[in-house]
Amino acid sequence: MLNKRWTVFIILLILGTVSLSAQSADDWYVNKQIVDIRFTGLNTVSETELNGIVRSYISRKFTDSLSWEIQGKLYALEYFDLILPQVLPGDDNNNTVILEFQFKEKPVVNEIIFTGNNRIRKGELSDNILLTKGDLVNKSSIRLDAQSLQSLYVEKGFVDAEVTSNIEKNDEDNTVSVVFDIQEGTQTTIKEIRFVGNDTHVTSKTLMSLMTTKAQSLFNKGILMENELQEDVRLIETYYSDRGFIDAEVREINKDVVRDEEKEVNNLIITLVIYEGDPYTFGGVEFVGNSLYTTEELQSYITQNPAKVFNKTRFQFDYQNITDLYYENGYIYNTFSLEENRNDEDKTVSYTVNIVERDRAxxxxxxxxxxxxxxxxxxxxxxxxxxxxxxxxxxxxxxxxxxxxxxxxxxxxxxxxxxxxxxxxxxxxxxxxGKTADIIFGLSFSGGQDFPLAGNIKWNDRNFMGTGRTLGVDTIFSPDSQSVSLQYSEPRLFDTKWGAGADLTYKHSSESQIYQDLNGDGVIDPYLDDEDFTNANEIVPTDYLMEYDTHYVSTGLNTGYTWYTGLGRWNLYSGIRGGVEYVEYDNEIYRPWSSSVRENYETWMYHDSIWLKGAWDTRDYVGSPSKGFILSQTTTIAGISSFSSKNYMKSVSRGEVNFTLFDIPTSDTFNLKSVLSIKSAFSYLAEKPWSSIAIDPQEDGFYADGMFVARGWYPESDGQSLWDNTITIKFPLIPNILAYDFFLDSVGLWKSKELLQQASLSDMKFSLGTGIRFDNPQFPIGIYLVKKFQFNENGSIDWNPEPDYVEFENGNLDLVISFGIDIY
The missing domain is CATH 3.10.20.310 (membrane protein fhac)
Structure with missing residues (x-):
């Protein structure tokens, strides 16, 4: 008997045929060429999608059967309640035809309603159905969604849950509300898991330790998840097969529901019936059909020895390596088959690998x-x-x-x-x-002492116009400093592995707390000599400090090459920078101690530098590595020309190593993962050996900003050397979006070579912290709670080394918000 749908379909085809026949008594349109197919009545359905279906019929000769065929394909989309065809003349002489279809679309889903859901939130229910607002009504899909919701409840322990669907139509705007009515029933929890048939070789305690499914306890809800139970069965069978029990299997899973009327809950007792069989030893492997590789070569991939207990997982791994040997060398069309050979008397199992070799692909x-x-x-x-x-x-x-x-x-x-x-x-x-154009808002440490923080707005496109080039604009602004930089880079110059880049930068800054030497004796005021300055702990009274403004315009060029080897990526980069700087201050009041600042007064002075960087990189993914390491060395020489006003050398040695601690799939879309990252960087500012010009750590040195370096500590600058170490345990919560971190920072900053030579553990600043990091280029913010501590000279620990700067005094903790996380 025909169902209702097919009955309606046949009636519509008959109506369509009558409509076509009524066009003319002599059926003038039959066997005329179709020059166009048009549609009317479309509101939601895309005309482009329909064109893809009917395009092949244009230029064919029209017949009634052809019209029925087209209508059948259009009805099969399940977008329409009614399709009315009409044939129109395609020219003045009626030699061609235009086929026009008028549609009545199915209603559009305007609202999805869940009723009766008290134990599962609406968002989770929505995630488990395919129907969305704006879809055309499809009754079969709605029924499938109802079944999916019922399966969700069963997985969560509501074994008697029922879900029905209902469609409420609004004829005025041709929309519907789809209502899923849920009868949740009583949640069933696992009271006990039993094992039968494992008395000989494996204890029930061992089998229970393999299972994710657990009985209800203080630490477990005891909810039955059918997919987890099936995975547990697979783990149990694998455990047996890896110990020689190749016939072992879970033959039955019995589920008995016991009603607890007093607590009004259903208790579930699960019984796994196990057949263990006998243990087998490994009898070896024979290869048949191999000529490209000798039997000895293939046997070298078998890692388990004959006469030992057979390990099925290990054998499958070895077998995969053998097939990969062929595939790696282009023999992807080879076929492999395994024959299992048992000796039930000796309890041995061996295998024959049949290989059909074909040419390389x-x-x-x-x-x-x-x-x-x-x-x-x-x-x-x-x-x-x-x-x-x-x-x-x-x-x-x-x-x-x-x-x-x-x-x-x-x-x-x-x-x-x-x-x-x-x-x-x-x-x-x-x-x-992915998204390669970023607009980044953030904060950075400016190095200024009056206002050390600077706002940052940066736009860049790492794949500009799809060419792989990077184009960007970077601005930094604060009361003390403002800058704008235009940046461009080409990672593959002329499609080689050479990369190149350039930038143009303007910067204005107001430098404060600058040392003076009003009497010109070469000693920082108000001190008589260098010893006097040192005895005062190098602290200068505010009245003896000055400020000045600088304008700096510079441009830089860089290039580099990457070698890809079996040992990782080897990178070599180099760059050159040149610029001019202009200094302003009131020379009737101030006289800077720094001779370079005095020489720069109301004069454009030239600076230049050159740098070279080498790196060895084995990380799997540069942006968010889970394994591998990188070692790099960067050396900068300022003052490559005789008329450069800056002269120094900088060395930055960096290292990073990453380990995946665990990576456990918990669903089809999420892995519970943890990565251990260890980083260390040592930076040093030094005089050039061939130059007698002294360095100026106050102007060119390093700083611990308290946000990226020495997190939580009060900012410190003027460093001649900096040692920055971090250990981080990362937990990606949403890959490339959100992560949770635990970290330990250890940072030392030394203002002179002499202090570095006298360095001790008490110089190091430690930060122990945890918090959330937004691992997203558009929102690069880390929010951490940090506990600072420092070792005293006697080896004891000071757990509150900066009491005046602690935000949460009760716990001696600091809240640290890091904008634009620094990446090694």
Whole structure:
């Protein structure tokens, strides 16, 4: 018997046929060429989608059966309640036709309502259905959503939950409200888990330790999640098979519900019926059909010894390595099959690996899909293979990693398809572009002593117009300092591995608390000599300090090259910078102690510097590494020309190592993950060996800002050397968006070479903290609670080293908000 839907469909086809037949008694339109197909009555459905269905019918000759065929495909979309066809003349002589379809669309979902849900929030229910506001009504999809909601309740222990759906129509605007009526029932909790059949070889305690599913207790809700229970079964069977019990299986899962009338709850007793079988030992592997690799070469991949207890997981790993040996070298069309050979008398199991060898596969085409913005050559230049090369899985995965490290893409998925003939294959890279244009608002440490914080607004596009180039504008502003910088970089100059960049910067700053020497004796006022200054702990009274304004215009050029090797990425960068600086102050009142400042008074003075950086990088992903390390050394020489007013050397040695502590899948979309990161950087300012010009740490030195370096501590500047160490345990909560961190900072800042030579543990500033970090370029903020401490000379610990600067006195804690987290 025909169901209602097909009955309506046949009636509509008959009506359509009558409508067409009524056009003319002689059926003038039959066998006339269709020159266009048009649609009317569309409000929600895209005309483009319908064009894709009917396009192939244009230029064909019209018949009634052809019209029915088109209507069948349109009805199959389940977008329409009614479709009325009409044939119109395509020209003045009626030699061609235009086919027009008038539609009555299905109602649009205006509202989704959940009723009866007391134990599961609305947001979680919405996440488990496909229906969304604005969809066209599809009754079969709504029924499936109702089943999905019922399954969600069953997974959470509501085994007798019922979900029904109802459609409430509003004829005035052709919309509906979809109501999911939920009868939650009583939640069932697991009271006990029992094991039957495991008395011989494995204890129930051992099996229970393997399971995620647990009985209700103080620390466990005891909710039955069917998917977790099935995963537990797999873990139990794997545990047995890795100890030689290759026939072991969980044969039955019995679930008995016991009603507790007093507490009005249902208790569940789960019984797992296990068949253990006998333990088998490994009898070895025989290879058949191999000629490309010798049997001895293949046997070297088998890591377990004959006559030992058989480990199935280990064997599967070895087998995978053997197939990968072929795939890595382009033999992707080879076929492999395993034959299990048992000796039930000796209780041994061996395997025969049958190999059908074929020619190597060469890449016929490389197809990029999903790159709406990024130019194709920007993607292909990151690949270490090209059309015509032998397929290599290792090179493909290396290319995928390179594409992720450009930080242009959030998803990169390689797929292989057969080529036009044997031995050829197509490699398709499906990419999903991430956001590369950022507008960043933040704060940074300006180095000033009156107002050390500076606002920062930065715009940059790391993939400008899809070319892989970076274009940006960076502004910094505070009462003491303002700057603007235009930046441009090309990571692949002329599509080579050479990169290049340039910037143009203007900066104005008001420098305060500057030393004076009014009498010109070369000693900082008001002291008589250097010893007198040192005995005063290098503290200068405010009345003897001065301020001045500087204007600085500079430009820089840089270039670099990256070598990709089996040991990681090796980077070599170099750059040069030149600029002019102008100093203003009232020379009738002030006389700076620094001779370089006096020489710069109302004069444009030239500065230049050159820098060189080398790095060894094995991190998996540059933006958010989970393993690998980086070592780098940067050396800067200021004063490369004889007329440069700045002369010094700077050295910055950095290291970082990352370890994944654990990475546990908890759902299809989330992994519980933790990464340990250890960083250390030592920076040093020194005189040039070939120059007698003294350095000025106050002007060119380092600082601990209290936000990125020595978090929570009061800012300190004028450092000739800085040692910055951090240990962080990271927990990504939402990948690339939100993370939770625990960290320990240890920072030392020394204002002279002599103080560095006398360095001790008591010089180090420690910060122990925890908090949330927004791991997102558009919102780079970390919010931490920090506990500062410092070691005294006698080895004891001072847990409140800066009592005047503590925000939470009861716990001696500081709230630290870091804007624009510094990345090594």
């Amino acid at each position: 060469h890449i016929e085409n490389i197809v990029i899909r999903g790159n709406d913005k990024t130019k194709e050559h920007v993607i292909t230049r990151e690949l270490s293979f090209e059309v015509g090369d032998v397929f290599s899985k290792t090179k493909v995965m290396e290319g995928v990693r390179n594409l992720y490290n450009t930080q242009y893409f959030s998803v990169v998925e390689p797929q292989t398809y057969p080529g036009s003939e044997d031995g050829l294959m197509d490699l398709v890279l499906d990419v999903e572009e």
